[in-house]
């Protein structure tokens with residue numbers, strides 16, 4: 485296993501390994517390298533949905549998707565993101581993740597790790613961009629930190645859902661399962677002790693602020709975090725697996741030609757701790 489950096493700031497390429505057979509003795513170093521760098525890119529893998537889930541399970545407890553409709557037919561722990569329609573039925577969610585966010589921040593115990601595996605990729609676009617919210621916290625002017633350190637933010641699945649294109653109405657049961665949750669604006673990583681802004685999607689609002697002021701603050705912090713000078717852009721090839729730590733990273737997908745191109749991605753996520 486060889487590790488090299490994608491940039492000076494965060495992100496690594498991990499080479500010369502087969503994720504299906506990585507020995508227990510090598511796994512702690514791999515996990516630790518991914519946590520330290522925020523994003524790990526592992527190319528040329530041949531992973532069935534079951535292989536993807538087995539690898540993810542080595543990092544922790546795999547989460548079920550919130551909505552059942554885009555689960556992989558062979559494995560409910562794999563969520564499918566795709567624009568492909570077969571026999572009139574979409575293979576996956578075509579509209580997921582085009583705004584900057586961290587995964588499933590609206591859960592009480594939000595996602596720690598996301599595993600995204602490329603099965604089919606478009607000839608251009610459909611990239612995934614990453615920025616580090618830990619680096620952003622470090623880069624903030626010192627005078628701003630005390631105020632942000634004390635803030636709490638409401639993350640709402642209901643509110644996020646209403647912003648989605650063609651969203652169907654949530655059922656009573658889904659609403660009961662997905663109450664709004666409150667997380668700190670600045671969280672401390674349980675393994676490294678590093679502090680990071682914890683920015684949800686652009687529907688999270690700090691407690692005690694109006695929607696207008698709160699959303700403006702969250703937008704400002706996200707814009708600061710995703711400064712193009714501090715991004716890693718992953719251009720996908722089939723067989724790529726990218727693993728990232730949502731406790732320090734934000735990400736988004738970029739658009740592509742959904743009419744003429746095909747994109748098929750498999751995603752699995754591992755549950756994290758309550759942010760503190």
Ligand SMILES: [Fe+2]
Pocket residue numbers: 581585586587735
């Ligand atoms: Fe995402």
